[in-house]
Structure formats: structure tokens, C-alpha cells
Amino acid sequence: MRRDDGSQALDDVVDPVVRRAIHAMRASEPVPTEWRAELLSKVPASASRRRRSVEWWGPIGLAAALCVGVGLTTIAKSRESSSGAGVASRVRFSVRAPDARRVSLVGDFDRWDPAALPMRRAGDGETWTLDVHLPAGRHVFAYAVDGGLRTDPTAARAIEDDFGVPSSVIVVANEGGR
Amino acid sequence: MSAFARLTKQVLSGGVTGAFDGKVPLIGMTDGALVRRTLDGDARAFTELVDRHAAACLRFAGRMLGDRSDAEDVAQETFLRAFKALDSYDEQLPFRTWLFAILINRCRTAMSQRMRRERRMVLDNEALERSSVEATQDALELREELNWAITALSAEQREAFLLRHIEELSYEEIVAVTGVGTSALKMRVKRACERLQHLLTDGVRR
16 A cells, blocks of 8 residues: 655645644654553453563673562552542552662563563662552562562462563452552 | 573573574564564564554544543553454554554544533643653643644544644545545545634634
8 A cells, every 4th residue: 555655745735834733743742651551461461472571681680680689678559549440559569679770560561571660769779669550450570670580579479480480469459458 | 491590591601692592673573573473472562563653542542532531541442452353454554554443443432422521622731741852831832722723623624634644644544444535535634724724823712
């Protein structure tokens, strides 16, 4: 199918005001991180689609993270009232990693993409935290710390380490706690 | 030994110095190739498709519906429906065009569902705050003006205008995804441009 490009389309428009408007409206806003994570968490995951990526931030970071111990803190989960049944609840993830350079939350909800949910270093300089909205249900997750993976000792260990990837489990109920 | 353990051992022994074995870089792949990889079970491939097309879907839905929250819902639904129907995708059609066919239907459904609600355009302050570019007052006013003007068009004109001039689809593609004839589409786009010119030049709003 032939596709003419935008410049050709714009040739149809002679009015400078409309041309300026078109240029302005073509600008895209950044895709919200939480929207993306929520979408990816909803994508059905068949057995074959649940391959977990171990293509993290490079072998050096992976080796370093495996060699250097990283402390984990308790997951503090705060629930917020949401509009509509089955809508995501806010969950706070927290991990202590004082020497880490990059920490992110990975799991089924972001298709194990370490770029999707970067965590932020807290004021103490040692803890990394992130609040995410998760739908009710069981979620397998881990922390990606400088390329390596860490489980959360306060959470249940996932039994389906099909690729040998350490992972934890959090269950988000419709109401109540974890 | 699991794949991960094998990889870890390779890394620690210095046996891996470049990209990980067995992982095909997705950057540069065509959308069609990503669809095939998704169907083969590569979860990263669909994520890549989302990353390539999410911004355009959100932009189009936002302009069509005039509400950021509604646009996000519709765009999510679009990707989920696309995922479920992925094996029916025909590479004769650009993936983006195929995706937009779903998106347009979802937008039309959303609009029909809220016909009784007051049509409004909400200036999305959150989105503005997220923008990496610091918007000047003039830019904010321009954006608000454009949002107002685009929602002043009829739904048919708005749809045709956005697909043609903002999403830059060819008329052949627009015909394919909307089911509207070429002549009618061209007329809608022309009328939309005339209406926008009038709205933006004469400042009827003020």
C-alpha cells in the first residue's frame, strides 16, 4: 500500500494558521510509566509468553550484583480507595541497596522489563522505593539491582522459577492486606 | 542447569563480554517481525510494539475524546485487543494502520457511550507537568486553544483530520481503517481545515 508522507499531506494545507496548528498537534507527550506498566500487566501471558528476559543492563552489572550483598526491607503496602471494582491498588515497594547505581522493579506486571519501573533513591540514601498501582491478584516480582535480580525476603518465594530467576510473590486483594 | 544459572556462570567467568547469547536485538526490527516474535512467545517483542506506538495511540485518542483519562483507557483496551487478535494481523497492512483500525473503533464506542455526557476538553495539567519541555505561557495557551478548536469539529471531521494530518496516514489507509470513501474523507479533511482556520483565526471563543 502506498503511503504518502506528512510533508505531502501538509501540501494540501495552504493556510499558515492551520499548518502551525498541525505542527503543534503532532507533538507527542511522554507515555506515562504507570499506564505502560498497567497495560503490560494486563497482557495475557500464556506459558510460552512468560519467558523472562535476563537481558538486563549488561554482564558487568549482573556479576557485580550477584557478588555484592543487597539488603531488602519490608514491603510496605498502602491501599488506596479506587474508583470502580477491580481497579488497581497502590503498592509501595522498598529495597535497601546503598551501593546500587540503578534499581528497578520487575515482574509480571511490567513483563520483566527493567526499564519500565525505575525505583527512586529515598532520602536516607540507602533505600530505593517505588509506588505502583497493581490490579488485584497474584504478582511475581523481583528487584533488578545494577543488572542482577534480588528477591524480597519478606515476601513469599515464587515456586515457578522456570528460568532460574529468583522471584517473590505478592498477592493484592480486592480489599484488605497482602 | 537453568538458562539463568548458565548465563550467570558465563558472566562470572568472564565468558560473556558482549550482548547476551540467544537474545536478538529488537531495535531495528520491523513491526511485522515483532508480531511474529510475539506470537512465538517473545514477551519483549510486544513490549517493543507498545513502546513504538503507545504515544501515537494516546495522542490520537486524547484528541478524539478530549479527555486524558478516557484516552488512556481506550488506548489500553486497543493494545489488549490487538494482542488477542495478533494472529489475524496481515502484514500487507502496516501494523500501525491495523492498530489504528482497532483504536478508531474503540474511540467511536467510547464516544457513543458518553453521548449524554457534556463534551468538554480538560487541560491536562498532569501531562503538562510530565513534559520534559518547560512549557511557556504562550505554549500553554496555544495548546488550550488547539484542544478547544479540535473538539469544536464534528466527530467525523475530527477523526479524518487527525488521521490525515496528525497521524499522517494516507487516504488509502484511512479508507481501509474507517470504511469511509475517499471522496467523503477528503471533503471531511477539507472542511475540518476550513473550520479550524476560522476558529483559530477569528478567535470565536474569546
